[in-house]
Amino acid sequence: MDMNSNHTPVLTDSAPITNSRLHSNLLPYSHTGATFSHGMLLNIPRKKTGILEDVFSCGWLDAMKSSSPPPKYITKDVNQGFASSESDPYFNWLLKYPSALASFDQITNFAKGKRIALFLDYDGTLSPIVDNPDCAFMSDNMRAAVKKVAEYFPTAIISGRSRDKVHEFVGLTELYYAGSHGMDIIGPVRQSQSVSHNHPNCIVKSTDKQGKKVNLFQPAAEFLPMINEVLNSLIECTRDIKGAKIENNKFCVSVHYRNVDEKSWDLVGRRVNDVLKGFPRLRLTHGRKVLEVRPVINWDKGKAVTFLLESLGLNNCDDVLPIYIGDDRTDEDAFKVLREGNKGYGILVSSAPKESNASYSLRDPSEVMEFLKSLVVWKQSPLKSHI
Numbered sequence: 436m437d438m439n440s441n442h443t444p445v446l447t448d449s450a451p452i453t454n455s456r457l458h459s460n461l462l463p464y465s466h467t468g469a470t471f472s473h474g475m476l477l478n479i480p481r482k483k484t485g486i487l488e489d490v491f492s493c494g495w496l497d498a499m500k501s502s503s504p505p506p507k508y509i510t511k512d513v514n515q516g517f518a519s520s521e522s523d524p525y526f527n528w529l530l531k532y533p534s535a536l537a538s539f540d541q542i543t544n545f546a547k548g549k550r551i552a553l554f555l556d557y558d559g560t561l562s563p564i565v566d567n568p569d570c571a572f573m574s575d576n577m578r579a580a581v582k583k584v585a586e587y588f589p590t591a592i593i594s595g596r597s598r599d600k601v602h603e604f605v606g607l608t609e610l611y612y613a614g615s616h617g618m619d620i621i622g623p624v625r626q627s628q629s630v631s632h633n634h635p636n637c638i639v640k641s642t643d644k645q646g647k648k649v650n651l652f653q654p655a656a657e658f659l660p661m662i663n664e665v666l667n668s669l670i671e672c673t674r675d676i677k678g679a680k681i682e683n684n685k686f687c688v689s690v691h692y693r694n695v696d697e698k699s700w701d702l703v704g705r706r707v708n709d710v711l712k713g714f715p716r717l718r719l720t721h722g723r724k725v726l727e728v729r730p731v732i733n734w735d736k737g738k739a740v741t742f743l744l745e746s747l748g749l750n751n752c753d754d755v756l757p758i759y760i761g762d763d764r765t766d767e768d769a770f771k772v773l774r775e776g777n778k779g780y781g782i783l784v785s786s787a788p789k790e791s792n793a794s795y796s797l798r799d800p801s802e803v804m805e806f807l808k809s810l811v812v813w814k815q816s817p818l819k820s821h822i
């Protein structure tokens with residue numbers, strides 16, 4: 436697998452500035468298409484002076500504002516749950532991304548005779564979004580549901596958090612964990628050889644906790660000193676912005692602005708962008724009220740899913756159905772891998788309509804829990820799950 440990507444900046448100082456170019460940069464980055472690769476915002480050189488600078492600030496702000504829309508579309512229906520009015524945008528959206536609960540029979544019909552592999556994002560999927568990232572605890576009921584489902588299906592957590600942090604939150608040893616958006620994976624010892632498994636950063640070692648052999652894969656290992664450097668710069672440059680919070684995610688850094696006054700969001704964006712000018716090998720992605728600084732390598736949650744499937748000996752098998760559940764932009768890479776390879780299903784967790792590569796949707800973590808419990812009940816009923 437090619438680990439190094441060549442990114443061509445969309446705008447350069449030498450390229451002529453045309454109206455259409457200006458217009459495309461007034462759109463949120465997510466709508467400009469060309470500025471993203473695999474869901475990642477490219478590191479774009481900026482014109483230092485004049486209108487282009489202002490255009491960029493609009494782009495920043497739009498992207499930051501649209502990163503976590505308020506759940507204003509939810510209306511409840513007497514029939515347990517969903518919006519039911521045809522004029523309701525959420526109702527119409529559900530036609531394109533049907534509820535995985537309402538479509539449970541369809542999903543399990545397809546899964547009959549297949550081995551399901553489960554991939555779960557953490558924040559916004561297993562735990563509700565809260566103001567303080569250090570307090571994004573998952574409920575005991577959710578933990579029990581994940582534990583149970585992992586008894587029946589190989590289950591991995593794939594998070595933007597550091598692997599240690601997300602492991603600490605989830606607290607289950609029977610799962611596989613991928614932290615730093617898949618750049619730090621602990622999975623089973625490989626069952627098949629592939630290019631990624633032959634990568635020098637793929638190390639087989641024993642964990643001392645359980646004494647079992649595992650694969651440790653850290654494709655961005657060489658970036659560690661750089662990440663620590665940028666971490667310190669980001670802490671320093673946001674120190675005076677009330678509410679800004681920097682989180683060390685080991686191979687990436689999160690800059691949270693959820694608790695920053697909206698008037699200062701542009702300032703956060705500018706400061707972060709200024710710091711990144713000194714780090715051309717790092718780039719930025721947008722999450723839910725968070726800017727994520729990460730290495731420029733061709734690796735994402737989608738590649739992490741493929742890596743884990745290979746490790747489990749489940750990749751490219753007709754009798755395997757991977758299901759990935761996630762809520763954020765970085766999860767789109769995983770949805771895309773499943774959709775494009777016609778391999779399995781992506782399930783987007785969202786209470787507001789948004790475009791996605793997922794096939795189904797769930798409204799919030801409580802519905803995720805219900806879905807996981809339903810999978811267990813289905814699996815426990817052998818007649819249903821095997822015929």
Ligand SMILES: O=P(O)(O)OC[C@H]1O[C@H](O[C@H]2O[C@H](CO)[C@@H](O)[C@H](O)[C@H]2O)[C@H](O)[C@@H](O)[C@@H]1O
Nearest residue numbers: 557558564565566568571594595689693723725
């Ligand atoms: O891939 P994920 O597991 O979804 O991680 C993505 C980011 O999640 C966390 O931030 C988000 O959740 C916080 C707690 O609810 C919330 O305060 C924040 O606004 C959200 O963006 C995590 O703290 C970040 O480091 C991850 O990048």
